[in-house]
Amino acid sequence: AQSVSQHNHHVILSEAASLELGCNYSYGGTVNLFWYVQYPGQHLQLLLKYFSGDPLVKGIKGFEAEFIKSKFSFNLRKPSVQWSDTAEYFCAVTNFGNEKLTFGTGTRLTIIP
């Protein structure tokens, strides 16, 4: 069965610190991977996605993620966070040929000014 694990439930960082949020998925076939962000009071929006090619993908607002197939991971990174990055971050996966879109439990990120 398809599943996503996000082990960091709540991360607290100071501004300018580097960020890495973990995401692991269970499905062994061809996958499409996504990171979404939910700012307080707003809709979920896409940060970045991976479906093929270069395993290092860049998204909006300076975020990037690396797909490591051997580790079933798709960790999200940002070299220097800002207070405005305070939000909840969700990793998600679909399988090739199947529309089922599964999300992880989310990571709440709090940035201290």
Next chain:
Amino acid sequence: DGGITQSPKYLFRKEGQNVTLSCEQNLNHDAMYWYRQDPGQGLRLIYYSQIVNDFQKGDIAEGYSVSREKKESFPLTVTSAQKNPTAFYLCASRTGGVGNTEAFFGQGTRLTVV
């Protein structure tokens, strides 16, 4: 304006009553989804539909039902069999046929059962 509309934003119902949440999209998307968002549990998939007149159970379908009679609409019924229905419900849609497209979300419906 293209997008996904969920209505109402807040909904109150008495225990034992069925309630239907509306989700409409004008993005011409084939695939539609219903999620339940609870604190600390992320988004859990209730049902999804890849095409009109077809839908599949997600991970927590018990106590819920859906229909997909029109491409634009994917209503969710929370039945009296759902043991813990008070939650925030999100509807989403995306282009079907390929798995790598972005999902777009509605603003959500907060259901409170008393």
